[in-house]
Amino acid sequence: xxxxxxxxxxxxxxxxxxxxxxxxxxxxxxxxxxxxxxxxxxxxxxxxxxxxxxxxxxxxxxxxxxxxxxxxxxxxxxxxxxxxxxxxxxxxxxxxxxxxxxxxxxxxxxxxxxxxxxxxxxxxxxxxxxxxxxxxxxxxxxxxxxxxxxxxxxxxxxxxxxxxxxxxxxxxxxxxxxxxxxxxxxxxxxxxxxxxxxxxxxxxxxxxxxxxxxxxxxxxxxxxxxxxxxxxxxxxxxxxxxxxxxxxxxx
Amino acid sequence: xxxxxxxxxxxxxxxxxxxxxxxxxxxxxxxxxxxxxxxxxxxxxxxxxxxxxxxxxxxxxxxxxxxxxxxxxxxxxxxxxxxxxxxxxxxxxxxxxxxxxxxxxxxxxxxxxxxxxxxxxxxxxxxxxxxxxxxxxxxxxxxxxxxxxxxxxxxxxxxxxxxxxxxxxxxxxxxxxxxxxxxxxxxxxxxxxxxxxxxxxxxxxxxxxxxxxxxxxxxxxxxxxxxxxxxxxxxxxxxxxxxxxxxxxxxxxxxxxxxxxxxxxxxxxxxxxxxxxxxxxxxxxxx
Amino acid sequence: xxxxxxxxxxxxxxxxxxxxxxxxxxxxxxxxxxxxxxxxxxxxxxxxxxxxxxxxxxxxxxxxxxxxxxxxxxxxxxxxxxxxxxxxxxxxxxxxxxxxxxxxxxxxxxxxxxxxxxxxxxxxxxxxxxxxxxxxxxxxxxxxxxxxxxxxxxxxxxxxxxxxxxxxxxxxxxxxxxxxxxxxxxxxxxxxxxxxxxxxxxxxxxxxxxxxxxxxxxxxxxxxxxxxxxxxxxxxxxxxxxxxxxxxxxxxxxxxxxxxxxxxxxxxxxxxxxxxxxxxxxxxxxxxxxxxxxxxxxxxxxxxxxxxxxxxxxxxxxxxxxxxxxxxxxxx
Numbered sequence: 001x002x003x004x005x006x007x008x009x010x011x012x013x014x015x016x017x018x019x020x021x022x023x024x025x026x027x028x029x030x031x032x033x034x035x036x037x038x039x040x041x042x043x044x045x046x047x048x049x050x051x052x053x054x055x056x057x058x059x060x061x062x063x064x065x066x067x068x069x070x071x072x073x074x075x076x077x078x079x080x081x082x083x084x085x086x087x088x089x090x091x092x093x094x095x096x097x098x099x100x101x102x103x104x105x106x107x108x109x110x111x112x113x114x115x116x117x118x119x120x121x122x123x124x125x126x127x128x129x130x131x132x133x134x135x136x137x138x139x140x141x142x143x144x145x146x147x148x149x150x151x152x153x154x155x156x157x158x159x160x161x162x163x164x165x166x167x168x169x170x171x172x173x174x175x176x177x178x179x180x181x182x183x184x185x186x187x188x189x190x191x192x193x194x195x196x197x198x199x200x201x202x203x204x205x206x207x208x209x210x211x212x213x214x215x216x217x218x219x220x221x222x223x224x225x226x227x228x229x230x231x232x233x234x235x236x237x238x239x240x241x242x243x244x245x246x247x248x249x250x251x
Numbered sequence: 252x253x254x255x256x257x258x259x260x261x262x263x264x265x266x267x268x269x270x271x272x273x274x275x276x277x278x279x280x281x282x283x284x285x286x287x288x289x290x291x292x293x294x295x296x297x298x299x300x301x302x303x304x305x306x307x308x309x310x311x312x313x314x315x316x317x318x319x320x321x322x323x324x325x326x327x328x329x330x331x332x333x334x335x336x337x338x339x340x341x342x343x344x345x346x347x348x349x350x351x352x353x354x355x356x357x358x359x360x361x362x363x364x365x366x367x368x369x370x371x372x373x374x375x376x377x378x379x380x381x382x383x384x385x386x387x388x389x390x391x392x393x394x395x396x397x398x399x400x401x402x403x404x405x406x407x408x409x410x411x412x413x414x415x416x417x418x419x420x421x422x423x424x425x426x427x428x429x430x431x432x433x434x435x436x437x438x439x440x441x442x443x444x445x446x447x448x449x450x451x452x453x454x455x456x457x458x459x460x461x462x463x464x465x466x467x468x469x470x471x472x473x474x475x476x477x478x479x480x481x482x483x484x485x486x487x488x489x490x491x492x493x494x495x496x497x498x499x500x501x502x503x504x505x506x507x508x509x510x511x512x513x514x515x516x517x518x519x520x521x522x523x524x525x526x527x528x529x530x531x532x533x534x535x536x537x538x
Numbered sequence: 539x540x541x542x543x544x545x546x547x548x549x550x551x552x553x554x555x556x557x558x559x560x561x562x563x564x565x566x567x568x569x570x571x572x573x574x575x576x577x578x579x580x581x582x583x584x585x586x587x588x589x590x591x592x593x594x595x596x597x598x599x600x601x602x603x604x605x606x607x608x609x610x611x612x613x614x615x616x617x618x619x620x621x622x623x624x625x626x627x628x629x630x631x632x633x634x635x636x637x638x639x640x641x642x643x644x645x646x647x648x649x650x651x652x653x654x655x656x657x658x659x660x661x662x663x664x665x666x667x668x669x670x671x672x673x674x675x676x677x678x679x680x681x682x683x684x685x686x687x688x689x690x691x692x693x694x695x696x697x698x699x700x701x702x703x704x705x706x707x708x709x710x711x712x713x714x715x716x717x718x719x720x721x722x723x724x725x726x727x728x729x730x731x732x733x734x735x736x737x738x739x740x741x742x743x744x745x746x747x748x749x750x751x752x753x754x755x756x757x758x759x760x761x762x763x764x765x766x767x768x769x770x771x772x773x774x775x776x777x778x779x780x781x782x783x784x785x786x787x788x789x790x791x792x793x794x795x796x797x798x799x800x801x802x803x804x805x806x807x808x809x810x811x812x813x814x815x816x817x818x819x820x821x822x823x824x825x826x827x828x829x830x831x832x833x834x835x836x837x838x839x840x841x842x843x844x845x846x847x848x849x850x851x852x853x854x855x856x857x858x859x860x861x862x863x864x865x866x867x868x869x870x
């Protein structure tokens with residue numbers, strides 16, 4: 001297990017004159033919980049879109065483990081163990097939570113293209129989906145349609161869908177966006193309870209949560225990485241204080 | 252050798268100008284609201300029937316009937332926009348297609364009910380009949396009139412879009428609807444007016460089309476295909492793109508029917524599908 | 539269907555519950571036999587309904603389940619019809635092999651075009667399907683040496699079914715034949731939508747972006763369902779050619795593509811029985827009003843479309859489901 005779980009080399013992306021990623025060099029070791037922070041418009045979501053293949057970088061390479069995945073389609077990256085969630089819910093409104101997660105399990109196991117056998121024949125796929133939902137406290141609600149779930153439950157379903165792909169690296173784009181403060185701590189408790197060998201990178205604005213749940217922090221400013229270090233190092237860093245913490249109301 | 256070729260070129264261009272008038276409104280409104288209005292040519296057909304009615308039954312002169320055709324089509328399109336279309340701006344493209352196909356069906360049936368399914372006769376005034384001969388090539392006067400009208404309208408449209416306050420609003424709304432709303436532009440109102448203008452232009456195009464392609468209830472469907480080709484090839488929301496696409500389409504259609512009549516419209520559809528596959532958002536599209 | 543699962547159900551039971559045959563379904567399929575006894579003079583119409591229902595079912599797979607809007611689905615219906623007609627004219631009139639040939643040709647063309655279809659969505663997709671439909675219509679019109687052009691294909695002669703049942707004037711054989719094929723294809727479609735693939739299709743309809751984020755090969759899914767849908771549409775077209783022993787250019791027309799869309803939307807898309815219900819209502823109504831000029835018939839179809847879009851967004855079956863929910867809610 002030596003080498004990084006995820007790495008980028010000289011990633012650049014701009015829209016016209018607007019630079020959204022500037023020489024991004026990232027090395028995430030296995031099993032570490034990372035927080036990605038930075039002011040609005042710093043390019044955090046763009047970075048996730050670049051890594052997952054929803055955007056193409058202008059230059060630079062992306063590695064998942066030893067493999068160069070720069071030219072792979074998003075779904076091929078997912079099949080190699082790179083999953084993400086969305087800042088704004090991107091779910092299947094008319095599927096029940098169980099159906100949605102079962103679908104993700106079917107896709108991972110490679111029989112989502114089978115049309116001549118009934119879904120109930122794949123009992124273990126449904127059981128696995130149910131177990132994932134139960135681990136995120138959605139077990140009781142799994143037969144309800146996605147659009148009938150509460151907002152907080154939908155945020156959890158975002159994570160459940162990502163987990164069903166059995167990722168090695170999980171990118172969470174503001175998993176607690178819009179969730180009340182007391183509930184977001186619960187949500188992050190669920191995230192920190194995930195398997196130890198899973199590498200997690202999450203975007204989050206609440207500094208209490210960032211300092212509680214992240215082992216290391218990456219600070220982004222206008223498309224580039226400013227600082228990378230432990231929470232203490234980042235908190236002590238004068239540049240970070242200047243551009244980021246200085247403006248926030250956090251002490 | 253050259254004579255017929257130039258003649259075909261000119262006829263094709265005139266035909267293209269007709270297609271431009273019929274389609275420019277759809278192009279702009281599609282670019283602005285992403286609303287798929289398959290009933291656009293019904294407005295054109297309406298303009299045609301208004302002209303026929305005014306001339307044949309009320310004895311109006313041809314030129315006087317044209318503004319009325321424009322106004323009638325504009326009025327009906329704004330009525331439909333306010334009552335039906337506006338409720339479906341956020342609906343799926345399927346719902347938009349279904350609603351507007353429904354309106355096409357109704358307009359075709361209504362036209363057949365009132366006017367029958369026969370071709371409508373149209374007596375052009377004397378000064379628009381006949382032709383002039385320049386350098387040995389015959390130019391039909393009516394087509395000269397058509398091209399001049401279309402070019403004048405194009406110039407007015409481009410100028411209005413470029414230099415008036417309303418034009419700025421339209422461009423902003425086509426460019427980025429959310430941003431335009433953020434800037435305090437009343438996008439719904441702007442859209443309604445643009446929609447009426449586009450419907451009116453289609454009505455004018457329909458009135459001008461009678462002398463060239465005739466008028467029967469099949470008009471709404473037959474020209475829908477051409478209009479969609481112009482819009483999809485020219486790119487959504489682009490007046491210049493529509494103009495170029497309409498000219499190319501008109502010329503190739505007329506030339507195709509003149510030189511390889513056995514292929515019929517096949518060639519045009521082939522070109523359309525090919526172009527769409529090559530550039531899905533059109534030759535002059537936004538993206 | 540979903541959402542009404544009682545507590546204490548295992549995931550497996552929940553999924554099985556969704557695929558179970560309901561009493562209404564069995565009653566419906568038994569009722570399809572009624573025309574033989576109740577309205578024996580209307581068997582030709584019944585056969586036309588079954589064929590139209592099959593065509594609508596094929597559209598439902600791509601539109602109702604995968605969310606692919608097509609304005610040119612008549613292309614495959616027409617391909618099937620012409621294949622079956624030409625087969626009887628130039629090879630032999632045996633109907634079942636004609637059906638298989640039609641399915642194969644429609645499927646082949648469907649598979650070839652599916653590579654185009656899978657690349658596009660939204661407006662471009664609508665234009666492309668429309669363009670492909672028109673292209674084929676125009677091609678059949680131009681190739682009059684083969685298709686008979688606007689005059690229709692002459693000399694279609696179908697042998698007795700299984701060598702024993704002649705296609706009679708009353709439509710007994712025609713209806714029995716169409717009904718059996720419809721039922722078989724329905725079983726295939728029903729199995730498909732309750733399969734993992736069926737779930738994946740609904741996923742594409744609901745959110746294609748999320749589908750790629752869970753590793754789904756959307757394009758390959760779309761290609762597959764489009765090909766299957768083309769096969770079924772081709773079979774429907776072949777049935778029409780064989781039971782009426784004529785093929786006219788109209789099988790490829792835009793009106794036919796629009797009709798089947800109307801029928802499916804009217805009945806309710808994405809509900810498996812929507813197309814069948816829509817076909818029954820549409821065809822019976824058209825038969826009742828056959829006295830009026832077809833031009834005026836389309837006025838009412840247009841009005842119906844506007845009304846369905848504005849008032850009944852999920853079709854008749856959707857409206858019924860909502861009504862049933864409310865009624866049950868009121869009783870509680």
